[in-house]
Amino acid sequence: MTMLKDICVHLCSSVDFWGDCMISLPVALYLALTLAWLLHPAPAAAWTEEELKAAERLLERELDQRWTAEADARDRTAADAKARAQTASEAAARAAVARRQMIETLAQTLVEIPGGSFEMGCGPGDDACEGDERPAHRVSVKPVRIGRHEVTQAQWTAVMGANPAQIQDDQRPVEMVSWDQVQQFLKRLNVETEGPPYRLPTEAEWEYAARAGTRTAWWWGAEIGRGNANCDGCAGPAADRETARVGTLTPNAFGLYDTAGNVAEWVQDCYHETYSAAPTDGSAWPGPCPDGYRVVRGGSWLGRPASVRSADRQSVWPSDRSGDRGFRLARDL
Known part of the structure; x- marks a missing residue:
């Protein structure tokens, strides 16, 4: 051994x-x-x-x-x-190229809205008006670029790296995003781009662009009609009770899609219960917000026809997220 x-x-x-x-x-x-x-x-x-x-x-x-x-x-x-x-x-490199291309094409999705003045708030003959839509008042808006459609899930993911939407589809609007998260999106996006910074539309800019020269309850007329918007009762894509792909329905006279329905849209302003002392130059109603709320406009696939009127306003806590709420971009000329 x-x-x-x-x-x-x-x-x-x-x-x-x-x-x-x-x-x-x-x-x-x-x-x-x-x-x-x-x-x-x-x-x-x-x-x-x-x-x-x-x-x-x-x-x-x-x-x-x-x-x-x-x-x-x-x-x-x-x-x-x-x-x-x-x-x-290699996958990371391809993703970086795709991300860069997506960010570069964002500017092409904005439409130039001509400046002008309009009567903001409750319109004549609109029986669904609420107190926060009054008093109607004259506002002057400078020319501005506003998103042709709501920010898509693909665009959000290119900037933020993840898709928070409940119903996932690159060409549907992003939802389940709070006002606070939108501010982070804008911050990251603006680091990646040159020229005027991207931002949320002001409430006045949003309504001016949504009305596109009209004073009726909806930009297409005084009656809800059929298939004009994606909402509960609009006889449009919401028959499936979900968001629709952007650009599905007819745009308004300014070439903007889904200013009524699909997803309700965050704007920059603080919420006030009336338009008393509201800005008349198209700027945002700044903070601090009286009750902490921000404004959401346009209604959504989940709302009834009255909530997708051009004048309708909603107050929402800035940290709140919902599957029927998104946003569109704005940019100064």
Whole structure:
């Protein structure tokens, strides 16, 4: 047995590190005993020098094969890890290009709205008017660019890296976003772009653009009609009780889609219960907000026809998120 142990120690002496040797020693001893039984029926002490050398060669081959297999396994693991890292790097590069392209095309989705003045608030003959839509007042609005449609899930994801929407589809409007989260979106977007910063429309800009020169309850007329908006009772896509892809319905005279229905839209202003002392120059009603609320305009797929009127206003807590609420962009000329 001492001689067999010496053989194993001799084999291990060729290893550069003792860790592998100590792990392999029990294996070597087992192999030596097995060889002893196979090669000679006599006790191991009676082995000839030639038999010992043969056993040593067999053990060396066995250990070499084991170490070679382990080295090959390590090499394969390293190669697999390198390939995965390369694939991830290429995917990240493609995503970065797509993100950059999406951000660059955002400017092309905005429509130039000519400046002008209009009567903001409750319109004549609108029986659904509420107190916060009064008093109607004259407002002058400067030319501005406003999103042709609501910000899509693809656009949001390009900037923020994740899609929060309940009903996911790149070409549907993003929803489940709070006013506070929209501010973070704008901050990140503006770091990536040159020129005038992107922002939310002011409430006056929004209503001016939504009306597109009209004073009726809806930009298309005094009756809700059929299929003019995506809302509950508008006989449009909301028959499926969900958002519709942007650009599905007819745009207004300014070329804007879904200013009525689909998703209700955050604007910049603080909410006030009436228009008393409201700005008349088209600017946002600044904070601090009296009760902490911000304004949402346009109604949604979830609302009834009265809530998608051009004058309708809603007050919402800025941290609140909902599956029927999104936004569109604005940008100064």
